[in-house]
Amino acid sequence: MRLCLATASMLLAGPISAQGDEDGTNQLQALRDCRVIQQNEARLACFDAAVDNVIARQDSGDLQVLAKEDVAKTRRGLFGFSLPRIGIFSSDKEDELAVLQSKITGLRRLRSDHWEIEIAEGSVWQATNTPRRFKPEVGDDVELEKAAMSSYWLRVDGAHGVKARRIR
Incomplete structure (x- = not known):
């Protein structure tokens, strides 16, 4: 019983x-x-x-x-991808994840104003046209927020945001 x-x-x-x-x-x-x-x-x-x-x-x-924690972890890992609404990642009570806070785990400078930034969830983001003062480092806190036209605002340690897009 x-x-x-x-x-x-x-x-x-x-x-x-x-x-x-x-x-x-x-x-x-x-x-x-x-x-x-x-x-x-x-x-x-x-x-x-x-x-x-x-x-x-x-x-x-x-x-x-599925455990709720596993669903939340998967949603964080898929942040930045457009997914069909099939009802397995959220219920009527939950809002879609609009802001993701994480840590930088990898960096690659492509040009003076282009960066590839890997975060703890394993996703890789590309920030382009960054200002000269934009100098991220591994271990910095990073915040990604949805913006217009399938782009995102990427903020490092609470600084002004730069436009970014998920590439992997």
């Missing part, structure tokens, strides 16, 4: 991705329906059947359970 409840609570704790949205919703609804059964044996049998179904779907790859 405890195993069934632990599995059910684990499933309810994070977002679910299934082949069809209705399938994932039906899986959770079956677990919710079991909770209202009064008779212990019937409730246990209901939970066993629902959990067996969820485990079978997960083993076959039809159902994925």
Whole structure:
């Protein structure tokens, strides 16, 4: 019984991705329906059947359970890419990530006013037409904010922003 409840609570704790949205919703609804059964044996049998179904779907790859932290990490790593809205990275309650704060892990100066900047999430950004006073260093804090026309503002240690775009 405890195993069934632990599995059910684990499933309810994070977002679910299934082949069809209705399938994932039906899986959770079956677990919710079991909770209202009064008779212990019937409730246990209901939970066993629902959990067996969820485990079978997960083993076959039809159902994925994602931790909220993993979703947030993935969203940070994909910051700067245009993605279709398919509903697996956010819910109605969450706003799309508009500002990303990170650390510079790699730098490459292409020309006097062009830089490639790698951040902790692994993405590489290109800043062009930077002023002479723009001198980023590895380990500096960096903030990326959405701007117009698929570009971004890149700020190093809170200084004035420069235009940047994600290249990798």
